[in-house]
Amino acid sequence: MSDSVLKRYTNPRAAFVQRGEQPDEEEGLTDDLGCYGWLRGMRERSPMLEFRRKDGRSLAYDYALLRKVEFDPSEGITLHFDGEIARIEGRNLGDELTPGIQLLRGILNHRVPWVRELGEADLLAAAEDTLVIERFDFIEAR
Structure with a gap:
């Protein structure tokens, strides 16, 4: 051959x-895990993180501008970019729901190219043990 x-x-x-x-x-190259995407290749890295809103709008930040990541189970994941703070709120954000795949670790390793807010119907239908992104907040850093 x-x-x-x-x-x-x-x-x-x-x-x-x-x-x-x-x-x-x-x-x-990307697995759709419901509320976020995951790059399959072990060495794959995303240049940007896109926030997909439930109303169809989206906003993306360059991973190179990400300076600090905080996780508090009661508040969510807080991402400090140059000049702006993005907060991801939801439930089970720190859980490893699929073996070897966790949203927080994926963001830390630039393996998550996008995250998505769920609409009301999807939120009501989601099981309690499922990772759910309820909303995003964007705040100008002081």
């Missing part, structure tokens, strides 16, 4: 190339 045939059938982007399309950079 030639190298080109092997590459054509083992390359996940081959289907796009055959159809003349450009593959989405994030497609296949």
Whole structure:
């Protein structure tokens, strides 16, 4: 079997190339874990953290500007970026709900490309032991 045939059938982007399309950079690299995304590759790192609001708006910060991360189970995760503070509020934010995958550790290691607020219907339907992001707060640093 030639190298080109092997590459054509083992390359996940081959289907796009055959159809003349450009593959989405994030497609296949990120797992959707409900309230946040997780980069699959052990060495993958996200350049930015996107906050997806329940009303469809989004805001992203450069991970390079992240100076400090605080976690308090009663208040949530507080991220100190240059000039601004972002707070993630919800429940089970510090829990490892999937073996080896935890939101807080993912943020610390730049493995989380996005986080998402849940709408009212999703909040009511979510089980008690599920990680839920209820809201984001953005505050200018003093």
